């Protein structure tokens with residue numbers, strides 16, 4: 001069974017708190033190669049040789065304005081040429097942990113995003129309080145409705161160096177915001193005084209999994225090294241609910257054969273599952289458009 005660093009069954013902690021910290025999901029022999037690949041990638045992103053980046057000043061996609069980089073997108077892209085990222089994303093440790101948290105079999109996993117969060121170089125960066133897929137101004141009824149859709153996936157941050165950038169409000173992933181939380185997320189989203197906030201401290205090699213509906217924010221200090229792998233997997237049961245959130249990142253490059261050729265065997269079925277989900281999501285979009293047009 002998978003346990004959190006404080007000894008609780010990881011799945012229980014995830015359900016109750018909306019996040020859980022787990023140790024040792026990087027084999028010791030992969031930590032060095034991952035750090036080296038990350039350093040090469042960060043260098044390219046900061047120099048503008050790798051264009052898929054997130055810039056200070058822009059919290060959410062599209063990240064097309066700015067110069068100082070706080071995130072690097074698409075670590076699995078064949079043009080980056082860093083196979084160790086796929087080796088780790090598809091490693092037994094990761095796959096087993098995700099399967100246990102989602103309570104699915106490996107063949108039910110849906111390959112999704114794999115990015116990296118890094119310290120900017122020129123200025124600090126405050127990522128506002130948010131839920132990834134529910135906008136702050138949605139009416140309470142809609143918020144409740146959307147929170148009631150089961151999550152069908154998990155995302156995580158794995159620190160390659162010690163860091164404490166992420167803040168969460170434990171157990172806020174499955175309830176509507178209080179009046180005060182609502183006010184902060186709409187009117188004061190950079191507040192450092194969210195009631196119940198908890199700073200997540202990660203040691204190198206530790207992973208925090210979190211439900212992306214949890215109220216969360218991050219503070220990036222340019223003086224504190226951050227090199228944190230940021231990725232997600234979905235499950236085939238409800239992966240299509242995740243389509244908008246995933247495809248807003250622009251994943252067309254995953255349709256190419258040369259990408260498929262880079263995948264380790266453990267990721268072939270999750271990749272095929274993503275493709276099936278993508279076709280289904282496109283069909284649903286077309287059907288919706290047709291209904292709207294004829295209404």
Ligand SMILES: O=C(O)CCC(=O)C(=O)O
Pocket residue numbers: 117127132157165166216217218
């Ligand atoms: O920086 C972090 O740890 C969180 C990033 C985040 O919330 C996001 O990219 O939506």
Ligand SMILES: [Fe+2]
Pocket residue numbers: 130131132212216
């Ligand atoms: Fe987020």
